[in-house]
Amino acid sequence: MSMLHLVRTSAFQTDDFQQCLNVLQPTDCIVLLDDGCYNLNHDLWQEALNKVALPALYIIEAHAQARAVTLDKEKINTLSLDALMTLICETEKSVTWQ
Amino acid sequence: MSITEKSVAILNASPPLSKANAKDSLDVALIFGSYEQAVSLYFQGDGVYQLIAEQQPELIQQKDFLKTFAALEFYDIENIYVCHHSLNQRGLAEKFSIENVQVLNQDDFAISLHQHQTILRF
Amino acid sequence: MKNIAFVITTPPNSNLTATAINIVTAALTMNISVVGVFFYQDGVLNGSQHLALPNDEYQAHQQWQLLHLKYNLPLHLCATAAEKRGLSDDINDNQAKNVHEAFTLSGLGELVELNVKADRLIQL
Numbered sequence A: 001m002s003m004l005h006l007v008r009t010s011a012f013q014t015d016d017f018q019q020c021l022n023v024l025q026p027t028d029c030i031v032l033l034d035d036g037c038y039n040l041n042h043d044l045w046q047e048a049l050n051k052v053a054l055p056a057l058y059i060i061e062a063h064a065q066a067r068a069v070t071l072d073k074e075k076i077n078t079l080s081l082d083a084l085m086t087l088i089c090e091t092e093k094s095v096t097w098q
Numbered sequence B: 001m002s003i004t005e006k007s008v009a010i011l012n013a014s015p016p017l018s019k020a021n022a023k024d025s026l027d028v029a030l031i032f033g034s035y036e037q038a039v040s041l042y043f044q045g046d047g048v049y050q051l052i053a054e055q056q057p058e059l060i061q062q063k064d065f066l067k068t069f070a071a072l073e074f075y076d077i078e079n080i081y082v083c084h085h086s087l088n089q090r091g092l093a094e095k096f097s098i099e100n101v102q103v104l105n106q107d108d109f110a111i112s113l114h115q116h117q118t119i120l121r122f
Numbered sequence C: 001m002k003n004i005a006f007v008i009t010t011p012p013n014s015n016l017t018a019t020a021i022n023i024v025t026a027a028l029t030m031n032i033s034v035v036g037v038f039f040y041q042d043g044v045l046n047g048s049q050h051l052a053l054p055n056d057e058y059q060a061h062q063q064w065q066l067l068h069l070k071y072n073l074p075l076h077l078c079a080t081a082a083e084k085r086g087l088s089d090d091i092n093d094n095q096a097k098n099v100h101e102a103f104t105l106s107g108l109g110e111l112v113e114l115n116v117k118a119d120r121l122i123q124l
Helices: A016-023 A034-041 A044-051 A061-066 A081-090 B021-034 B045-051 B065-075 B084-089 B106-113 C015-029 C041-047 C060-071 C079-084 C109-117
Strands: A003-007 A029-032 A057-060 A077-079 A093-097 B007-012 B038-043 B079-083 B101-104 B118-121 C003-008 C033-039 C075-078 C103-106 C120-123
Touching: A003 A016, A003 A034, A016 A044, A016 A093, A016 B106, A029 A034, A029 A081, A034 A044, A034 A057, A034 A061, A034 C015, A057 A061, A057 A081, A061 A077, A077 A081, A081 C015, A081 C120, A093 B118, A093 C120, B007 B021, B007 B045, B021 B038, B021 B065, B021 C109, B038 B045, B038 B106, B045 B065, B045 B079, B045 B084, B079 B084, B079 B106, B084 B101, B084 B106, B101 B106, B118 C120, C003 C015, C003 C041, C003 C109, C015 C033, C015 C060, C033 C041, C033 C109, C041 C060, C041 C075, C041 C079, C060 C075, C075 C079, C075 C109, C079 C103
Parallel strands: A003 A029, A003 A093, A029 A057, A057 A077, B007 B038, B007 B118, B038 B079, B079 B101, C003 C033, C003 C120, C033 C075, C075 C103
Antiparallel strands: none
8 A cells, every 4th residue: 555755846836745745645655856855844844744654754865965955864864766766666656746 | 467457547737728748648548548457547736627617728729638538438447536625725616527527535535546556647 | 576667758958857867777777677668748858869968968868878778778759749749760761760779669558568567667
């Protein structure tokens, strides 16, 4: 059942992340990549933290650093693209919000 | 895994007319249907505008591809789900161009979407 | 080991495509089987032979070509999406042919086939 959500857009610009949260289930994982990294500082991030456990929330480290998004271990875990591929293989399905 | 065991969800999130996403998505749905794959359609966010009745795309130089929704049943695409929350946000009544549309509350919509192995979103 | 297929919808001049290339490359270098990449919508522009990006910019189209050469990675362009964007692979008309040889024009049915072959279909 568990689903991997690949979030590639900023919630400051589009409704994609809100829609993602609307279908998010407690066993799902979220990965922020590309402009999705900006969601870490959006009010909606708290909703993500409320819905799934911190170990299931990830951000692509290089994508965050490229955007000068400050990382906070209390809010998210970092991931390399190799680790993302492993995560994709481990989860049953994925949906891309872009 | 046999062909029929893997089910596909197509999640439609784009409004129908300005961008080609809705048309491109429908083409994907129809091809999966014609290969006899189990495919379900989901409409969320601005995607719900795709199914609203009495649109007149021809007034703005747009081919009326929305008529094609009526053909879905001939491709055995019978699971068509619309997010009630998205309709509500937009002040839309449940007045669709096709029958056989199921309006689901947010939780049921989410749970239903999770039943599929492949999800494509346009 | 899982079989993965990818659907790419972003054009070569988008940084989202660089991300997609990095993810596909990660899979290939980790010996994950990538059964194919299907380019749809503006993604088909990655297959154009005539792209001329400034030398100091990321050459997404060349990266796809390299992945094809190095890993024999199947690169399918949706034929309808390609035609709509002026791309042709007509071998009888050298003037018209403008799809790079690393890419194959395929029907949308190829996407269905990839989905059947793959354990996971990832959209980027």
